[in-house]
Amino acid sequence: MSNPTARSETKNWLEKLPSVSVLGPLMALLLSIAFFATQHPNFFTLTNSALITSQVMVVAVLAIGQTLIILTAGIDLSCGMVMALSTMVMTKMAVDFGLPAPLTLLLGLLVSTGFGFLNGLLITVLKLPPFIVTLGTLNIAFAIMQIYTQAQTITVSDENSILLFFKQDISFAGITIGYGAGIALTLFLFTLGSWALSNTAPGRHLYAVGNNPEAARLTGIPTQRVLLLVYTLAGFIYGIAGWLSISRYGIGNPNAGSTENLDTITAVVLGGTSLFGGRGLLIGTIIGALISGVFRSGLTLMGARAEVQILITGILVIVAVAVDQLSKGKNSR
Amino acid sequence: MENIIFEARGLVKRYGQVTALDGTDFSLRAGEILAVIGDNGAGKSSLIKALSGATIPDSGDIFLDGKPVKFRSPIDARHHGIETVYQDLAVAPAMTIAENLFLGREILRPGLLAKLFRVIDHKKMLEEATQHMQGLKIGIRSMSQAVETLSGGQRQGVAVARSAAFAQHVVIMDEPTAALGVKEGNMVLDLIRRVRENGLPVIIISHNMPHVFEIADRIHIQRLGKRAAVVDPKKLSMSDTVAIMTGAMRTEDIPTEMLA
Amino acid sequence: MRKIAVLAAVGAATVCLALAQGKSPIIGLITKTESNPFFVKMKEGASKEAARLGAKFISAAGKQDGDNAGQVAAIENMVAAGAQTILITPSDSKAIVPAIKKAQAAGVQVIALDSPTEPADAVDALYATDNFKAGVLIGEYAAAQLKGKTLKIAMLDLFPGHPVGIARHNGFLAGLGADNIDADTPDLASTPQVVCSQDTFGDQAKGQTAMENCLQKNPDINVVYTINEPAAAGAFQALKAAKKTAAIFSVDGGCEGVRNVDKGVIVATSQQYPLKMAALGVAAGVKYAKTGVKAKGYVDTGVTLIAKKALAGIGSKDVKFGLANCWGN
Ligand SMILES: Nc1ncnc2c1ncn2[C@@H]1O[C@H](COP(=O)(O)OP(=O)(O)O)[C@@H](O)[C@H]1O
Ligand SMILES: [Mg+2]
Numbered sequence: 001m002s003n004p005t006a007r008s009e010t011k012n013w014l015e016k017l018p019s020v021s022v023l024g025p026l027m028a029l030l031l032s033i034a035f036f037a038t039q040h041p042n043f044f045t046l047t048n049s050a051l052i053t054s055q056v057m058v059v060a061v062l063a064i065g066q067t068l069i070i071l072t073a074g075i076d077l078s079c080g081m082v083m084a085l086s087t088m089v090m091t092k093m094a095v096d097f098g099l100p101a102p103l104t105l106l107l108g109l110l111v112s113t114g115f116g117f118l119n120g121l122l123i124t125v126l127k128l129p130p131f132i133v134t135l136g137t138l139n140i141a142f143a144i145m146q147i148y149t150q151a152q153t154i155t156v157s158d159e160n161s162i163l164l165f166f167k168q169d170i171s172f173a174g175i176t177i178g179y180g181a182g183i184a185l186t187l188f189l190f191t192l193g194s195w196a197l198s199n200t201a202p203g204r205h206l207y208a209v210g211n212n213p214e215a216a217r218l219t220g221i222p223t224q225r226v227l228l229l230v231y232t233l234a235g236f237i238y239g240i241a242g243w244l245s246i247s248r249y250g251i252g253n254p255n256a257g258s259t260e261n262l263d264t265i266t267a268v269v270l271g272g273t274s275l276f277g278g279r280g281l282l283i284g285t286i287i288g289a290l291i292s293g294v295f296r297s298g299l300t301l302m303g304a305r306a307e308v309q310i311l312i313t314g315i316l317v318i319v320a321v322a323v324d325q326l327s328k329g330k331n332s333r
Numbered sequence: 334m335e336n337i338i339f340e341a342r343g344l345v346k347r348y349g350q351v352t353a354l355d356g357t358d359f360s361l362r363a364g365e366i367l368a369v370i371g372d373n374g375a376g377k378s379s380l381i382k383a384l385s386g387a388t389i390p391d392s393g394d395i396f397l398d399g400k401p402v403k404f405r406s407p408i409d410a411r412h413h414g415i416e417t418v419y420q421d422l423a424v425a426p427a428m429t430i431a432e433n434l435f436l437g438r439e440i441l442r443p444g445l446l447a448k449l450f451r452v453i454d455h456k457k458m459l460e461e462a463t464q465h466m467q468g469l470k471i472g473i474r475s476m477s478q479a480v481e482t483l484s485g486g487q488r489q490g491v492a493v494a495r496s497a498a499f500a501q502h503v504v505i506m507d508e509p510t511a512a513l514g515v516k517e518g519n520m521v522l523d524l525i526r527r528v529r530e531n532g533l534p535v536i537i538i539s540h541n542m543p544h545v546f547e548i549a550d551r552i553h554i555q556r557l558g559k560r561a562a563v564v565d566p567k568k569l570s571m572s573d574t575v576a577i578m579t580g581a582m583r584t585e586d587i588p589t590e591m592l593a
Numbered sequence: 594m595r596k597i598a599v600l601a602a603v604g605a606a607t608v609c610l611a612l613a614q615g616k617s618p619i620i621g622l623i624t625k626t627e628s629n630p631f632f633v634k635m636k637e638g639a640s641k642e643a644a645r646l647g648a649k650f651i652s653a654a655g656k657q658d659g660d661n662a663g664q665v666a667a668i669e670n671m672v673a674a675g676a677q678t679i680l681i682t683p684s685d686s687k688a689i690v691p692a693i694k695k696a697q698a699a700g701v702q703v704i705a706l707d708s709p710t711e712p713a714d715a716v717d718a719l720y721a722t723d724n725f726k727a728g729v730l731i732g733e734y735a736a737a738q739l740k741g742k743t744l745k746i747a748m749l750d751l752f753p754g755h756p757v758g759i760a761r762h763n764g765f766l767a768g769l770g771a772d773n774i775d776a777d778t779p780d781l782a783s784t785p786q787v788v789c790s791q792d793t794f795g796d797q798a799k800g801q802t803a804m805e806n807c808l809q810k811n812p813d814i815n816v817v818y819t820i821n822e823p824a825a826a827g828a829f830q831a832l833k834a835a836k837k838t839a840a841i842f843s844v845d846g847g848c849e850g851v852r853n854v855d856k857g858v859i860v861a862t863s864q865q866y867p868l869k870m871a872a873l874g875v876a877a878g879v880k881y882a883k884t885g886v887k888a889k890g891y892v893d894t895g896v897t898l899i900a901k902k903a904l905a906g907i908g909s910k911d912v913k914f915g916l917a918n919c920w921g922n
Contacts, residue, residue: 040810042809042810043809047809048809051805051806051809055802055805146627146628149628150628150630150633151626151627151628151629151630151633152630152921152922153797153823153826153849155826178834178835179834196450199452199453199455200450200451200452200453201439201441201451201453202451204428204432204436204439204453205436205437207425207427207428208425208428208432208436208437211425211426211427211428212424212425212426215419215423215424215425215436216425216436216437218407218417218419218423219436219437219438219495220407220408220411220437220438221436221437245798248798249797249798249801249827249830250830251797251798251826253796253797253798254628255657255796255797255798255823256796256798258657278425278427278428279427296802296806297806297809300789300791300806300807300809300810301806301809301810303789303810305753306753306791306792307753
């Protein structure tokens with residue numbers, strides 16, 4: 001220890017590998033884009049790229065919350081349903097009850113944040129496992145939504161409603177990006193989140209809590225408060241995703257919510273984040289979400305069966321988790 | 334009397350029927366390495382926990398620099414300048430050395446906004462980490478490599494360095510060499526000496542008698558929840574020390590010149 | 594958790610199946626979901642009819658479309674609760690069959706509503722829309738309206754393997770004039786005019802995504818077949834965002850869908866009648882309890898083409914008729 005070893009010199013860039021866990025996912029994304037680009041002329045166009053991004057943006061934003069939680073070694077099964085419930089609060093109160101949309105937007109965000117807070121409380125105060133807690137709140141949110149909406153889709157017909165804010169296209173230099181506002185918000189949230197995770201003390205504490213909770217506690221990090229904050233913040237993010245979803249589809253959709261939890265976990269895992277917590281980058285999550293979107297679009301253009309996309313996603317997830325598991329084995333040695 | 338900076342009198346800690354600490358005393362002098370030894374169940378861990386704030390004793394008094402103190406948590410003890418190195422729970426392996434050194438007390442950027450959002454000054458943290466590790470002669474090249482890329486001894490080095498960096502008064506180490514090989518154990522012993530050279534007293538719990546005799550200035554022998562004796566390793570032999578520890582030699586039979 | 598509750602209920606209930614004359618018969622209805630307006634209407638109708646005929650009415654549902662386990666549990670529960678007739682809208686036409694067989698072996702009459710089982714004779718009777726015919730009606734309308742044009746069709750289907758989805762899809766293509774497709778064609782058929790096929794799960798958002806992808810594949814799509822009206826609304830959104838127009842056809846006749854016909858979102862839709870299915874089913878249940886005679890075979894509960902504009906040679910009803918007979922709100 002008193003003199004630097006040659007080994008640590010040569011291994012220097014390799015040693016930084018954990019922090020570039022997104023290289024694999026990035027390669028997978030680029031390769032699949034390259035492949036589909038050779039298969040159909042309409043695939044690698046600006047319009048289609050924007051379309052793919054806008055198709056995955058709701059799940060991607062939801063997956064920001066999921067990433068934060070998985071980084072703490074937790075999991076959130078309730079994310080999609082909480083989002084769906086928030087879209088119903090936002091739309092039904094505005095359209096059916098005539099409340100001003102800015103107010104219902106806030107109420108929707110309040111509901112989703114409240115669910116996040118509830119998850120956090122149950123996990124930190126009652127020390128229940130996140131899987132069980134969020135399975136419970138998934139069902140609670142589902143039931144509340146069904147009772148509250150009678151499964152009626154609510155269409156937002158007021159084109160100027162703030163609820164549709166992110167539906168706006170962005171045009172510049174003669175090109176138009178459909179749902180450009182939503183894409184911009186998504187990219188902004190990912191940038192902000194990535195920055196905060198690596199450059200603020202709470203961001204680093206989140207990693208520490210996921211990586212070694214006991215060590216984090218002993219260094220004086222209020223681990224329970226960090227967890228509570230993470231679940232609450234995730235809830236808020238689900239509300240934002242809800243807003244984005246209303247903008248994207250023009251409706252409050254009571255049929256949404258049951259598959260997004262797995263979609264977000266898929267995106268997080270494909271993005272190279274470890275399900276064991278403490279390792280991974282937020283930027284990987286948007287890459288993971290885009291991989292799914294690229295396959296859906298590419299295979300549609302190729303005229304492949306829908307099941308093929310599901311099949312390929314399944315294989316990719318297993319590969320990603322296997323890589324995670326193997327690298328974990330390596331690191332713990 | 335030597336300059337005593339950390340002291341405990343008559344500490345009692347009971348767990349139901351079990352009395353872990355039965356009115357034990359304790360004292361630590363400025364700038365020394367004090368080893369705490371004792372049989373299993375003698376109350377070493379309970380003593381150290383009381384001194385580091387991890388448990389609250391049922392009765393007894395603790396004095397820091399002559400002033401009575403009461404620790405309600407490890408964090409509380411840390412605010413009083415007492416840092417503890419835990420055997421194997423100490424680091425976040427996926428995080429960098431610099432981050433581990435400053436975990437929980439990151440150096441923030443100046444400015445109101447930076448303080449509000451608690452923005453980390455990575456550059457300064459890296460510089461200070463490098464400086465500090467060099468001060469302890471820990472030869473790790475890059476402070477931005479993940480701790481999991483280090484050997485066991487180097488990891489323990491990071492944990493010791495962290496405590497030494499922030500301790501104002503005392504560094505406590507619970508079995509710092511237990512999980513290490515011979516060579517790495519010796520590296521950590523070197524490191525502990527350097528911490529002392531930098532002016533900090535160290536309390537070390539160890540089962541490893543050769544290590545204890547190599548490094549300690551004085552040895553606190555804990556037995557049946559009490560302090561049986563404090564001996565001078567330069568004067569008392571290892572076998573006699575073990576005899577006191579196990580009760581084979583009575584405290585009264587120790588020649589006074591061997592006490593410390 | 595749901596399973597535990599079900600088991601507890603089965604255990605608690607005593608199997609008391611007898612054609613107890615005099616006692617009011619018990620009739621059960623199992624829908625695909627609790628809250629889809631189509632099934633809400635069906636349940637409402639069945640409940641009213643049961644009250645009118647003096648039968649006891651119980652109901653259950655899967656958690657979501659495709660939840661076979663939930664429906665199986667519901668059948669077992671209802672048998673245990675002493676139902677003499679079970680009306681069911683099968684979520685999974687094949688997977689539900691063993692549970693139905695078991696119920697029948699216990700003397701229960703099982704009638705499928707809305708969707709057939711596979712094989713169709715696994716149930717005692719089927720009261721449903723002729724989904725092939727529903728498809729044919731909108732297909733014929735599309736053919737008449739777009740006569741002379743080169744058709745580029747997007748097919749927005751349900752999900753793989755569902756007989757209702759297959760029947761409507763194939764009916765539409767047959768109505769458009771594909772003469773090699775009939776009601777017995779077992780799988781989703783295709784014609785050269787079809788440029789894109791996508792699953793929507795009958796969901797508006799998924800319908801929109803599907804249409805977006807189809808437009809990438811072929812920007813000149815001018816006809817869109819949709820499995821139901823939410824999928825049609827989604828397709829319309831996608832077209833609007835892409836600043837394109839295409840003639841959208843659909844099936845269902847829910848009130849929201851009929852209003853969309855009025856708005857021009859949907860050109861024509863085939864309206865079906867859940868109330869009638871429910872009423873027929875309950876009546877058959879009461880008859881079985883009273884006489885021991887089971888219902889048999891398939892009864893077409895009717896389908897009506899709703900379009901804003903009547904075309905020569907095509908029998909359609911207007912929006913006013915559609916709204917008077919629609920379900921949902
Ligand atoms: N948390 C606890 N609960 C119950 N008994 C304990 C606890 N901690 C220590 N003890 C008991 O107190 C006594 C002293 O233990 P300890 O301080 O761990 O001794 P040492 O570290 O010297 O082995 C032992 O009999 C032990 O079983
Ligand atoms: Mg101990």
